[in-house]
Amino acid sequence: MTHDAPANAAPLRAYPAFVHFWIARIASGFGFQMLSVAVGWQIYALTGNAFDLGLVGLVQFVPSLLLALPAGHIADQFNRRRIVVTCQSLEWIAIAALALGSWQGWLNETGILTLLFVIGLARAVEFPTRQAMVPGLVPAPVLPRAMAMNASAMQVAMIAGPAAGGFLYVAGPDAVYATAALLYLISIVLLARLRYDHRPPRREPATLKTVFAGVGFIRARPAILGVISLDLFAVLLGGATALLPIFARDILHTGPWGLGLLRAAPAVGALLMSVWLARHALQRRVGMIMFASVAGFGVATLVFALSQMLWLxxxxxxxxxxxxxxxMVIRGALVQLDTPDAMRGRVSAVNSIFINTSNQLGEFESGMLAAWLGAVGSALIGGLGTLVVVGLWMWMFPVLRKRQTLETPDEENVADAAR
Known part of the structure; x- marks a missing residue:
């Protein structure tokens, strides 16, 4: 439609609400990545036990698994901006307590894990709510570019945040936590001042039906079910990055510096692509582009598995x-645009369960296969499995294969697929 063209061509800076949201995302993302580095160092310095490092991940993963569906219901029933501000305020209090306890010297392992659990609870509610906010900040034709720009904030934080946290840790963990708290405070102020028009529908009581409504909604829509399940199985099979220490030491024969480069490489590639996608709209054959990208992911995994040269x-x-x-940008935009606003929180919550589960199980699957077949064999099976999944999903979900634009209503796609 012609009236979409001007909005699609407008630069993202033309939408100040999204710009504020994006800056807040960078600030809180930096703060969390710095926090993650400091917590790991501090826990290991206090206990010297590798098992305790596993507890750091566990106390953050469990809340995200248990609270995801209730969080989605909350996001659809209350003002989303206020929910995110409240959650980040709770995270700020916990981070400030980490800073104060480290400075005063009374913080122990139990205290750190307890405060991390509080942060995990708040982030479990914040994540689907924040995801559901993005479509309300820009017009629908601009959403894919906005999601790419939002993803670039995450990638910048993932690349630079740990390095900044490690550098500041020289001054002590309290310095890292205090800086992270300051960054969270900036994010809270920006979000509190954000102009976001979200009028929740008439509130429904929290029942099993309303909490699980997102699951039923996804099952009834082939496009959304196909997109979310494609992400689940592709990530499950393509978890070769969990094996990077093995590849660095035993196959590429490099040291810790090489491992650092290997860990940064996917984020650098993702950041460069997200910047490009933020400036160039995906307007045609988005379904085939998505499948080709997942297939490219599988091929890149195969090349990595067979490579014996660091540069390759x-x-x-x-x-x-x-x-x-x-x-990721296509999948995220398609899910958001095919979901009515009243359901976005619950659908985002289901999607977050799939993402968290696939990441955790993908690393486990790669590790198990590596124990049986070696790192190279595990990565090869992962890459080949990803290609098989792409072929199966193209056959099982023709509605996705024939999808032309992200804005096309689901019903039109069903009609096209039936022709």
């Missing part, structure tokens, strides 16, 4: 990150 492995990982970013 870095290129393969950068390509892997770039392909994943393309498919």
């Amino acid at each position: 492995s870095l290129l393969a990982l950068a390509a892997l990150g770039a392909f994943d970013m393309v498919s």
